[in-house]
Amino acid sequence: MVLLSGGMDSCVCAALAAREFNAAAVHISYGQRTEERELRAFLEICDRLEICDRLVVRNEALRAIGGSALTDPEIAVPESPMIRHEIPVTYVPFRNAHFLSVAVSWAEVLEAEKVYIGAVEQDSSGYPDCRPAYYHAFNEVVRTGTRDGRIEVVTPLIGMRKAEIVSLGLELGAPFDLTWSCYSREDRACGVCDSCVLRLRAFREAGASDPIIYCEAVEKVKV
Numbered sequence: 001m002v003l004l005s006g007g008m009d010s011c012v013c014a015a016l017a018a019r020e021f022n023a024a025a026v027h028i029s030y031g032q033r034t035e036e037r038e039l040r041a042f043l044e045i046c047d048r049l050e051i052c053d054r055l056v057v058r059n060e061a062l063r064a065i066g067g068s069a070l071t072d073p074e075i076a077v078p079e080s081p082m083i084r085h086e087i088p089v090t091y092v093p094f095r096n097a098h099f100l101s102v103a104v105s106w107a108e109v110l111e112a113e114k115v116y117i118g119a120v121e122q123d124s125s126g127y128p129d130c131r132p133a134y135y136h137a138f139n140e141v142v143r144t145g146t147r148d149g150r151i152e153v154v155t156p157l158i159g160m161r162k163a164e165i166v167s168l169g170l171e172l173g174a175p176f177d178l179t180w181s182c183y184s185r186e187d188r189a190c191g192v193c194d195s196c197v198l199r200l201r202a203f204r205e206a207g208a209s210d211p212i213i214y215c216e217a218v219e220k221v222k223v
């Protein structure tokens, strides 16, 4: 089982899972700004990786609760700052627990024993639900709260630099061309939000070119 948002990290994670297992993929739309584009990315990545078992779920709670630039249209998605001291407004409160709960429930039904999630600690936006301690604790919950207690949430990318994830993805043939990372736009990636900036930097550091299309202004900056 792999949680696949459609971004570059989850795509690499899905490529890893698909290489080792007959993988199933789950995607959760939660009223985020780019949900349509991300769902398209999910479906296309599944097609490319030949993942047939798919589950798409709508989570209404996160949008209703708000409190994040991704789910509240009143809160603007900021351009990526150079230095950061606090958790950014793009953090969606306790989001990964919602996602993991859905994946673990489905894993119980499918009798899958591993749930892959592409959480990354370094080179990330500093979200608290991307830290190793969080997954360690969550696995305790899964172990004690499921029928057989055998399901494990695994985070193969958590200790990797973002550039290393790009290199691994290229090695695995992960379909980066089908991924979507931008927080704010669905037509072309904005190139200035946190997610775009981290992604562009990762490809640059890996010595690779990012196959998706960015806004014209960013193209010029890159040149």
Ligand SMILES: [Zn+2]
Pocket: 181, 182, 183, 184, 185, 189, 190, 191, 192, 193, 194, 195, 196, 197
């Ligand atoms: Zn962006």
